[in-house]
Amino acid sequence: MAKFALISDPHITVPNPETGWMLREPVPNEPTMYAHSVELLEQAIAEINAIPEIDFVVCAGDLTKDSEPYNHDCVRELLSRFRAPVFCVPGNHDQPRPPQLRPPELLDPSVRPLRTEELPWLYRDFGFQQGDILAFSCDPTPDVHLVGLCSAKPNDDRGYIPPQTLAWLEHDLSHQRDPERHTIVLLHHSIVEHVPNERIDPTFSWFHVENSDALKSVLQRHRVKITLSGHLHIQDIKQEAGLYNIVTASLAGYPHAYRVFSLEGNELHVESRRLESIPSIPNLQEYSRAYTSETFVQIIAQSLQKPPFELSETQALETAKRLRDWWPTIAEGDERFSYAAEELGSAALAAYVNSFTDSDPPDNDCVLVL
Template identity: 35%
Template sequence: MELKFKFAIASDLHIALPETVWDHPSRFHLVEFSIPALEVVLSHLAQLNLDFLLLPGDLTQHGEPDNHMWLTARLRQLPYPVYVIPGNHDVPTVESMDCFAPYYRQFGYKNPSRLYYDCEVLPGVHLIGLNSNQFDADDGQIGWIDRVQLDWLESVLSRVSKDKLVLVMVHHNILEHMPGQASNPLSKRYMLDNADRLCQLLHQANVKLVFTGHLHVQDIAYSDRFDLYDITTGSLVSYPHPYRVLTYERDRDAERLSIESYRVEAIPEQPNLQHFSREWMGDRSHLFMLNLLTKPPLNLPSAIASNLTPHLRYFWANIADGDAEFSFPNFPTNAKKYFEAFSDRPPADNNAILRL
């Protein structure tokens, strides 16, 4: 069946009304710019003939009711359907898990008693929205798809017609977007702990496209083992403030997904948002990089690590930007090898054509 449609993705909006902004001297997120940044995106998307918009989690700063209500009111004004899922910031406590879905009845959650859903978004296109937010025995947040949800997913995949295109949206990453992401203590919290089980189910059903957020970077990861793409989109409140417009096409001879990425370049509050935001991230990079250098696997002495951090001022910003290339010729051998391994691998992260 021939098929063509266009959709957009904006992730990790972290919507915060001015009176709700939570400030902290070391925060990376420019939540005070969340609403004007979103308005820039929506203004651009209004010029396109979109079929729908996906928002893969962290819709609000910390799950504040006022921020949920502002966002739902704004989304109701849009001329195309919008589908959302919760991120860890939207359900920060066990008690808040029951509060999310009722806000978003018009945006996927026709059954507000659970945090996952499936629906036909277009003829021949089926969307599955998953909830990857769970809590451990100490009420700490983890990325996990519970047994009940996995059973439900298996049932959904078994009944969806094989000639339909299935798209999956989940907040936590299911494939590694950087070396050692699943094992490094600083990055594994951005991954789904039982990602392998989810990938197996999707592979068995010939699902190839998964859209994630959470990590705040532009990256497209591919698994040969599962023949699966994890397309993660950076946050609208951190550098480089990206969003994506995607076009899917299928004819008798080929199936492809064309991806174009854009950035919020300016807002009224900050006419040079890209420069301001990159410097904001760089100014806060020292402690983060020091932690990375002194913890496993590098375990460098603090004195050596402190001498290296100035050279890593924009390291995370470059990763977040996507398509990064790194060279650290003057670093110690183990650090040089470690950081240069973060150079991007195909496919490209921002603008790509995926042959499915």
């Protein structure tokens, strides 16, 4: 029996301690609440520390806004406040962000962002043991073998597992001989599709590990059943050939969810909880859903003007307003959609948005048989 908590994508953002530089919000086309990120993680720490018998805590990446050294200092200090041991991996935001990924006005001009290769030594209290390999493994309880993999690809938002990491993983898993011990793999990007055509649709392919087939063949060869990731900022669980990929939302964005797992024999009990309130935003859920809806009206309006729908600017904005609840509902998990063609002015668009209706297993509270 093991009990552990998962948080993801805290995106810690504080003012530069030397210059005072701070990201200006709102960030166009991005609902992440960077300015409240410290308060949100502090709330999660307080809640998880109050849960009895948590053996360990894992964090699935995007620890910082854009890998600023002072944000890494802050997140390490915050993670050290958990009562239980913490294990984390970096995400695509924990590396330098070139202009095609991040407009320069959103980046602190006076810092050199840390590269993924520099992070293992920095996070040596949070799982990493060797500075020269972008992965770690440990046994936090007698029945869990935990593996952390860095999946961020340099100069890209997509995921990638380098050949040397795959070779390390093969070697690590080949030494796991105890049938009573479950391996849990933690990484930032997804390895099973969570939205339609995730691997090939350019809108979503940056969610995914580019060489996920190579990674999955190693995991399946060694009968790994549980993988945990973040990055999509949604609650979603999918299964492929007995391999579960459990995606957890960002603490810094709606629905501000985290998970509590109990591993009991061959069952993984999944419980999802949400941050309901922080001191500066007492009605966090209501405020954040509205903020996310408004941001996505703009995102959807822009994409509806492009192929395949190519609506006029006015039509696109009108239609996007009717879809204001669509992405926040996806983020909550267990989503069901039945938009009518007449409502959206297009049968093809209605079919597309309805195709995001969730399939089994449930996304929030469930028991997964391993």
